[in-house]
Amino acid sequence: MESVENKSARADRILGLLEQAHPDAHCELDYGTxxxxxxxxxxxxxxxxxxxxxxxxxxxxxxxxxxxxxxxxxxxxxxxxxxxxxxxxxxxxxxxxxxxxxxxxxxxxxxxxxxxxxxxxxxxxxxxxxxxxxFGESAIAVDTHVFRLSHRLGLSDKPTPEGVENDLTKEINLEMRSKAHHLLIFHGRYVCHSRNPECDKCNVTEFCNYIKG
The missing domain is CATH 1.10.340.30 (Hypothetical protein; domain 2)
Structure with missing residues (x-):
C-alpha cells in the first residue's frame, strides 16, 4: 500500500501540473452574496x-x-x-x-x-x-469530477465522497486544498470527462490509472 507521504508527493506533482494547465481555475457559478x-x-x-x-x-x-x-x-x-x-x-x-x-x-x-x-x-x-x-476556508468539496479524478489519478480508492475527502485532506497541503478543488473540477469538466476523456490534451497521464487500463 502506498504511504501517505508518497501520495502527498503525488498530489503535489499532479496539482502543480494541473495549475499549469488551468491557471484560471475558479468557481464558475455566478452569485452576489x-x-x-x-x-x-x-x-x-x-x-x-x-x-x-x-x-x-x-x-x-x-x-x-x-x-x-x-x-x-x-x-x-x-x-x-x-x-x-x-x-x-x-x-x-x-x-x-x-x-x-x-x-x-x-x-x-x-x-x-x-x-x-x-x-x-x-x-x-x-x-x-x-x-x-x-468563507476562504481550506476545504475540499468532492463532487462527481473530484471523485472521478481522485480515483483515476490514484489519489484515493475510497468508494464514497467522504472517504475521498478524507484521503485528499491527508494528502494535500492545507493552503492548497481550496485551489485543488477547483483544479480537479476544471480538469474533469474540460479534459478528463466521465466518458471519452480527451487524454491527448491531458498533462497528468503519467499518473493516470484510466489510461493505463
Whole structure:
C-alpha cells in the first residue's frame, strides 16, 4: 500500500501540473452574496454551472435573500428552477435551508461545517463549497469530477465522497486544498470527462490509472 507521504508527493506533482494547465481555475457559478452561492450550489447538483447561471440570473434579479425563499410557495420555486432538473427536491432544499437561516441564524449563512450541515437540504459537498468559496476556508468539496479524478489519478480508492475527502485532506497541503478543488473540477469538466476523456490534451497521464487500463 502506498504511504501517505508518497501520495502527498503525488498530489503535489499532479496539482502543480494541473495549475499549469488551468491557471484560471475558479468557481464558475455566478452569485452576489453568500446566500446566493448557497442556492446556486444546491441547484448545481446533476446540472451544469452554465444552466444554473442562466436560471439564477433571472431568479436572483427578483429573489435574492433567504427571507424571499423562506415564504415562497414550493410550486412557484419549482417553476422557476425547473430547467435545472430534480426541481422538486431542490426547491424543498432551498426553502428549508432558507427557513433555517432566517429562523436560526438571523438571515446570515452560517460559517462552520456543523452549522452548515444543520441546515435542512445542505449536505457535506455543499457545506465544503461554502466554506471554501464563500468563507476562504481550506476545504475540499468532492463532487462527481473530484471523485472521478481522485480515483483515476490514484489519489484515493475510497468508494464514497467522504472517504475521498478524507484521503485528499491527508494528502494535500492545507493552503492548497481550496485551489485543488477547483483544479480537479476544471480538469474533469474540460479534459478528463466521465466518458471519452480527451487524454491527448491531458498533462497528468503519467499518473493516470484510466489510461493505463
Amino acid at each position: 453568500d446566500f446566493q452561492l448557497l442556492v446556486a450550489v444546491i441547484l448545481s447538483a446533476q446540472c451544469t454551472d452554465k444552466r444554473v447561471n442562466i436560471v439564477t440570473e433571472k431568479l436572483f434579479a427578483e429573489y435574492g435573500k433567504p427571507e424571499d425563499f423562506a415564504v415562497m410557495p414550493q410550486e412557484k420555486l419549482e417553476t422557476l428552477i425547473r430547467s435545472c432538473g430534480f426541481f422538486r427536491a431542490k426547491a424543498r432544499s432551498i426553502i428549508s435551508a432558507s427557513t433555517d437561516i432566517v429562523e436560526r441564524f438571523g438571515g446570515k449563512v452560517p460559517r462552520t461545517m456543523d452549522e452548515l450541515l444543520s441546515l435542512r437540504g445542505v449536505g457535506r459537498k455543499t457545506a465544503n463549497v461554502m466554506l471554501s468559496v464563500a
